[in-house]
Amino acid sequence: MAQKKPNTLFNMASSLFIVTCIAAVAMAGAYNLTKGPIEKVKKQKVEDAIRLVLPAFETIERSAVLPYDGGNDSLILYKAFDTNGELVGTAVETFTNNGFSGHFKIMVGFLPDLTIHNTAVLEHKETPGLGDKMDAAKSDFSEQFKGKNPAKFKLKVDKDGGDVDAITAATISSRGYCDATDRAYQTIVQIKE
Numbered sequence: 001m002a003q004k005k006p007n008t009l010f011n012m013a014s015s016l017f018i019v020t021c022i023a024a025v026a027m028a029g030a031y032n033l034t035k036g037p038i039e040k041v042k043k044q045k046v047e048d049a050i051r052l053v054l055p056a057f058e059t060i061e062r063s064a065v066l067p068y069d070g071g072n073d074s075l076i077l078y079k080a081f082d083t084n085g086e087l088v089g090t091a092v093e094t095f096t097n098n099g100f101s102g103h104f105k106i107m108v109g110f111l112p113d114l115t116i117h118n119t120a121v122l123e124h125k126e127t128p129g130l131g132d133k134m135d136a137a138k139s140d141f142s143e144q145f146k147g148k149n150p151a152k153f154k155l156k157v158d159k160d161g162g163d164v165d166a167i168t169a170a171t172i173s174s175r176g177y178c179d180a181t182d183r184a185y186q187t188i189v190q191i192k193e
Helices: 009-053 141-145 171-192
Strands: 059-065 077-083 089-100 103-109 116-123
Touching: 009 059, 009 089, 009 103, 009 116, 077 171, 089 171, 103 171, 116 171, 141 171
Parallel strands: none
Antiparallel strands: 059 077, 077 089, 089 103, 103 116
């Protein structure tokens, strides 16, 4: 039968160190196992969103730009071209920090005349049953942006003098969605100029 080690500071510290090392190695292994599949799923979600927010296209050019308001976080632009090399639209991966739960990302597709073709939510942490209704799978909130040109359609909720009907009981999330869409629009206008 093994003898119990005496309860000295060294024995307790070395036991804690060994347990911590084993846990760290296990966590690193789990991270390395899941890192690739998580990145693959994120990439697929972006590709699906681009196809959702733009008309049919053949090739795409990706570029990163700073937003019009001088923020530090880049917006990602995906210019889509048909088989003849004609621009069919631009998808903009944009964001807001003004959601109810803070930061979220959406994809906004613009036709060459800057009319919004469609929008899609990429990631958010908004309240389930309220703010998450900005996702097209949960409500038709995003439908009101389709076919609208932000030059004439005010990208603010109606409570703020805009043209967007806010999600019931989720005005802050709606304002954030408008903010992200407007950030994409203003940035693409600045690039065109």
